[in-house]
Amino acid sequence: MNWINDPNGPMYYNGIYHLFYQYNPKGAVWGNIVWAHSVSKDMVNWEALEPAIYPSESFDINGCWSGSATVLPENKPVIFYTGIDPNQYQVQNYAVPENLSDPYLRKWVKPADNPIVAADETMNKTAFRDPTTAWKIGGHWRMVVASRRKQRGMAYLYRSRDFRKWIKAKHPLHSVPNTGMFECADFFPVSLSGDTGLDNSAFGPNKHVLKVSLDLTRYEYYTIGSYFPEARDKYVVGKGFVDGWNGLRFDYGNFYASKTFFDPSKNRRILWGWTNESDAAQDDAQKGWAGLQAIPRKVWLDPSGKQLLQWPIEEIETLRGQNVQLSNQELKSGEHIEVKGITAAQVDVDITFSIPNLDKAEPFDPSWTNAQDLCGLKGSTVQGGVGPFGLLTLASEKLEEYTPVFFRVFTGLYKHVVLLCSDSGSSSLRKEGLYKPSFAGFVDVDLDDTYKISLRTLIDHSVVESFGAGGKTCITSRVYPLVAVFDDAHLFVFNNGTETITADVKAWSMAKPDKMNN
Numbered sequence: 001m002n003w004i005n006d007p008n009g010p011m012y013y014n015g016i017y018h019l020f021y022q023y024n025p026k027g028a029v030w031g032n033i034v035w036a037h038s039v040s041k042d043m044v045n046w047e048a049l050e051p052a053i054y055p056s057e058s059f060d061i062n063g064c065w066s067g068s069a070t071v072l073p074e075n076k077p078v079i080f081y082t083g084i085d086p087n088q089y090q091v092q093n094y095a096v097p098e099n100l101s102d103p104y105l106r107k108w109v110k111p112a113d114n115p116i117v118a119a120d121e122t123m124n125k126t127a128f129r130d131p132t133t134a135w136k137i138g139g140h141w142r143m144v145v146a147s148r149r150k151q152r153g154m155a156y157l158y159r160s161r162d163f164r165k166w167i168k169a170k171h172p173l174h175s176v177p178n179t180g181m182f183e184c185a186d187f188f189p190v191s192l193s194g195d196t197g198l199d200n201s202a203f204g205p206n207k208h209v210l211k212v213s214l215d216l217t218r219y220e221y222y223t224i225g226s227y228f229p230e231a232r233d234k235y236v237v238g239k240g241f242v243d244g245w246n247g248l249r250f251d252y253g254n255f256y257a258s259k260t261f262f263d264p265s266k267n268r269r270i271l272w273g274w275t276n277e278s279d280a281a282q283d284d285a286q287k288g289w290a291g292l293q294a295i296p297r298k299v300w301l302d303p304s305g306k307q308l309l310q311w312p313i314e315e316i317e318t319l320r321g322q323n324v325q326l327s328n329q330e331l332k333s334g335e336h337i338e339v340k341g342i343t344a345a346q347v348d349v350d351i352t353f354s355i356p357n358l359d360k361a362e363p364f365d366p367s368w369t370n371a372q373d374l375c376g377l378k379g380s381t382v383q384g385g386v387g388p389f390g391l392l393t394l395a396s397e398k399l400e401e402y403t404p405v406f407f408r409v410f411t412g413l414y415k416h417v418v419l420l421c422s423d424s425g426s427s428s429l430r431k432e433g434l435y436k437p438s439f440a441g442f443v444d445v446d447l448d449d450t451y452k453i454s455l456r457t458l459i460d461h462s463v464v465e466s467f468g469a470g471g472k473t474c475i476t477s478r479v480y481p482l483v484a485v486f487d488d489a490h491l492f493v494f495n496n497g498t499e500t501i502t503a504d505v506k507a508w509s510m511a512k513p514d515k516m517n518n
């Protein structure tokens with residue numbers, strides 16, 4: 001029930017995954033914010049516990065906002081979070097488990113030396129929040145707090161020797177003009193090769209990622225670069241990365257305030273993100289809940305070094321049931337073919353499309369810099385040469401409603417340009433009260449080498465989460481069909497390009513998760 005937003009303090013501790021999240025115990029709108037708490041052994045089946053952190057002291061009396069967990073080397077977790085004080089100022093607090101031998105860490109205490117960090121006179125006291133997981137290099141711990149200075153996004157850096165007394169570094173870790181407020185900064189190392197994750201304190205031959213959520217545009221972007229802890233403690237964005245609102249995104253759809261953590265049990269880095277509703281506040285009040293956490297994703301560096309890759313955690317496959325396959329399925333121009341025998345409202349689909357001939361791809365106009373605008377212009381029914389081809393998810397039998405997830409291939413100056421769209425324009429017959437954007441992102445693949453491209457989509461009633469080209473471009477959409485629900489939802493593969501495409505489709509009905517111990 002009720003409202004949830006940002007994932008907070010994800011961590012793994014003694015065999016249990018913990019996820020906290022911003023939660024309103026009193027309704028399905030944002031407000032009265034506490035840290036709700038859920039625990040799991042596999043990040044699929046969860047047990048909801050009592051809220052772990054809620055307003056109780058002067059330093060958080062007006063709200064317990066977002067933050068992160070750090071598991072100290074002696075295996076002791078500490079939470080950092082933002083408290084809203086009696087002046088509505090944002091201060092950074094810490095909390096520790098009351099009893100380390102409680103396997104669920106239900107109760108958290110806020111030591112008396114809180115707050116540990118407050119904005120000084122040069123800073124914006126009402127725009128200073130969301131402390132990161134801390135990392136230690138040499139004798140010093142570090143953490144970042146997100147902020148702004150006028151319209152410059154700021155990632156302030158703090159250092160501590162004892163984890164209690166935190167001092168602001170002379171220079172911020174990073175700052176960017178004209179982005180507006182940074183929220184929920186996340187800073188972490190990635191291995192140069194392979195998909196193994198690194199602990200936040202790992203330092204060596206690796207790269208670092210800085211992600212910020214932009215309050216103004218309500219989406220996030222990340223850059224990959226180098227971190228120099230010994231040289232002014234600076235993060236330097238790598239060559240070729242766009243450092244601003246037009247940068248690379250974890251997700252080109254409805255996905256915000258995300259946060260990663262290192263999972264030492266499987267040596268991987270996991271990404272959590274909040275998916276807001278796209279219906280109206282009165283709909284949320286009526287259904288009694290709003291917001292969800294997207295399926296956790298493993299994240300690592302693409303071998304090219306030019307971007308990250310993401311993939312739904314392997315544990316999600318434990319929900320797979322009935323499986324159907326279409327092998328080498330030809331899709332001629334204008335065809336749509338149903339994937340029958342699965343529960344199309346709750347399904348995991350994995351497809352590889354083969355493109356026999358790229359010659360007929362439409363020319364790419366270099367003025368098309370905005371993927372979402374391009375998808376709005378060239379929707380799933382606008383015939384192209386190579387594509388649009390892909391999936392019609394949550395479709396009614398006669399296609400009065402459908403959410404297409406599809407590729408379109410263009411001929412660019414040097415190589416083919418690939419667009420992935422998740423278009424909610426036709427997702428619902430409902431005319432009013434829904435936000436129906438045509439989310440899209442470009443996919444950095446070399447089709448000229450492979451003539452193949454893959455698409456994995458996880459569908460769950462109102463959620464469509466898509467991973468293009470092995471997790472290079474990801475898009476999450478929220479849609480609210482009226483007809484294509486439960487057993488009346490269908491799944492099709494389609495091709496509206498002039499060129500024939502073939503598809504290898506695997507689809508699995510997905511079961512509902514259970515409580516943690518069942």
Ligand code: DQQ
Nearest residue numbers: 022065066129183184257
């Ligand atoms: N949500 C929290 C803030 C954060 C924002 C408040 C991002 O701490 O900046 O609920 O969605």
